Amino acid sequence: MLGESIQSTDKAGTADISPLSTRLAFNIPQDVAVSGFVNNNKTQHHFTFTGILGMEVLQDEVFAHLGREVVLNAMDGYNSTIFAYGQTGSGKTFTITGGPERYADRGLIPRTLQMLFQEIRRRGFHSAGAGTDEEAAPVMYQVCVSYLEIYNEMGYDLLGEENRKEEGRQGESGALRLPRVVPLEDEGGHCQLRGLSVHPVSTEEDALNLLFVGDTNRAIGETATNEASSRSHCLFMLTLEGRRPGKETVRRSKLNLVDLAGSERVHKTGGNGLGRGGQTLREAKYINQSLFYLENVILALYEKRSHVPYRNSLMTSVLRDSLGGNCRTVMVATVATERSHTEESLSTCRFAMRVGQIRNDAKQNEDLDPFQVIKRLQTQLVAARAEAGWTEKGGKEVPLSEEEKDAVRAACHDFVSRCEPGYEGIWTRGRGRG
Numbered sequence: 436m437l438g439e440s441i442q443s444t445d446k447a448g449t450a451d452i453s454p455l456s457t458r459l460a461f462n463i464p465q466d467v468a469v470s471g472f473v474n475n476n477k478t479q480h481h482f483t484f485t486g487i488l489g490m491e492v493l494q495d496e497v498f499a500h501l502g503r504e505v506v507l508n509a510m511d512g513y514n515s516t517i518f519a520y521g522q523t524g525s526g527k528t529f530t531i532t533g534g535p536e537r538y539a540d541r542g543l544i545p546r547t548l549q550m551l552f553q554e555i556r557r558r559g560f561h562s563a564g565a566g567t568d569e570e571a572a573p574v575m576y577q578v579c580v581s582y583l584e585i586y587n588e589m590g591y592d593l594l595g596e597e598n599r600k601e602e603g604r605q606g607e608s609g610a611l612r613l614p615r616v617v618p619l620e621d622e623g624g625h626c627q628l629r630g631l632s633v634h635p636v637s638t639e640e641d642a643l644n645l646l647f648v649g650d651t652n653r654a655i656g657e658t659a660t661n662e663a664s665s666r667s668h669c670l671f672m673l674t675l676e677g678r679r680p681g682k683e684t685v686r687r688s689k690l691n692l693v694d695l696a697g698s699e700r701v702h703k704t705g706g707n708g709l710g711r712g713g714q715t716l717r718e719a720k721y722i723n724q725s726l727f728y729l730e731n732v733i734l735a736l737y738e739k740r741s742h743v744p745y746r747n748s749l750m751t752s753v754l755r756d757s758l759g760g761n762c763r764t765v766m767v768a769t770v771a772t773e774r775s776h777t778e779e780s781l782s783t784c785r786f787a788m789r790v791g792q793i794r795n796d797a798k799q800n801e802d803l804d805p806f807q808v809i810k811r812l813q814t815q816l817v818a819a820r821a822e823a824g825w826t827e828k829g830g831k832e833v834p835l836s837e838e839e840k841d842a843v844r845a846a847c848h849d850f851v852s853r854c855e856p857g858y859e860g861i862w863t864r865g866r867g868r869g
């Protein structure tokens with residue numbers, strides 16, 4: 436893990452938060468009942484994090500601390516994830532997606548998209564001042580967007596087409612239905628998501644439109660602490676492919692921005708939890724269960740156990756790489772620091788400390804692009820055949836057929852496109868005519 440940060444929703448609670456410090460202290464008087472539990476042991480709890488961002492920290496600063504490096508990493512071929520974890524109403528959606536009222540409240544996803552497309556434009560040009568020729572050459576990117584929701588332990592495509600209605604999630608009104616997404620494990624143990632649509636995007640605007648469509652389809656309900664509570668885990672997924680024209684290598688990466696549903700105590704679910712015809716309680720049960728499985732995974736990784744129970748829930752299966760695998764991961768632990776939420780805040784901080792101990796093994800995903808390799812081999816084959824044909828004909832100059840001429844032109848074109856800028860000239864040496 437790269438680290439974890441705290442975004443608090445209240446400065447004046449029991450927690451002592453100094454802006455941009457790394458230490459968070461909770462002061463709980465002994466023998467005082469706080470949100471249902473009596474503290475007999477410690478009066479102070481200290482936690483150390485990579486960074487602590489108070490509620491007053493603006494969204495652009497949050498992005499500068501957490502998002503910038505993640506975008507650059509992903510563009511360089513490293514799988515990257517930012518996930519927000521914390522109790523309901525503590526600011527996960529505000530951090531990941533943003534607030535609905537002001538443009539300045541845009542969260543990590545829209546800011547990531549903005550920076551990504553700015554950087555794509557910048558890298559698309561030959562950069563004269565860069566160190567090596569390799570670094571200076573332009574890079575072309577392909578970006579695709581998917582948006583997955585995990586609701587009551589089922590996967591749904593938030594960008595799915597409407598015509599697959601009968602299979603999907605039905606909203607309270609009965610009107611909203613989304614296509615199901617089913618996890619499948621490949622030979623490498625990686626989770627593939629059948630039914631999740633993948634949308635190529637070439638501009639920030641295209642990607643933002645998809646974000647908007649997906650957000651409109653999310654399962655939202657009211658809880659005691661949040662009137663617009665996310666009742667599901669939502670994963671906004673970007674897949675990036677970067678290649679330099681004429682080169683055979685391609686860098687591929689995934690960038691996941693994850694808003695987990697908030698844990699909540701059933702006694703705090705509002706009334707007896709039977710709101711919305713018992714739906715609130717049912718949702719809380721699934722949410723708490725999947726967060727429990729997430730904690731089991733983190734505990735197994737923390738204790739370096741040989742078996743990590745990723746398969747227990749859809750969320751941990753999907754986040755397998757992000758948790759202890761080939762990924763650079765940032766966790767944002769959100770806490771509400773009011774006294775009434777101390778129990779949940781302490782549990783979030785303990786969880787975050789454990790997550791911070793886990794070391795991922797992130798690799799730069801650089802592969803040979805099979806299409807480029809096939810193209811080169813085809814060109815070489817045609818050239819070799821042409822040469823063999825010429826030899827067979829006793830070295831006599833025989834006019835090339837139209838097909839051979841095309842192949843030679845393609846080979847020349849390919850050669851020229853590989854030449855780096857800065858060559859003094861291109862020398863040709865050939866035989867035959869055409």
Ligand SMILES: Nc1ncnc2c1ncn2[C@@H]1O[C@H](COP(=O)(O)OP(=O)(O)OP(=O)(O)O)[C@@H](O)[C@H]1O
Nearest residue numbers: 490523524525526527528529534661664665696697
């Ligand atoms: N840093 C902040 N500045 C201003 N408002 C905030 C901040 N953090 C959260 N809020 C507000 O607090 C409310 C709850 O936040 P949010 O919906 O992000 O919580 P959540 O953790 O995603 O909750 P849930 O798990 O129930 O979905 C929202 O109205 C949000 O706009």
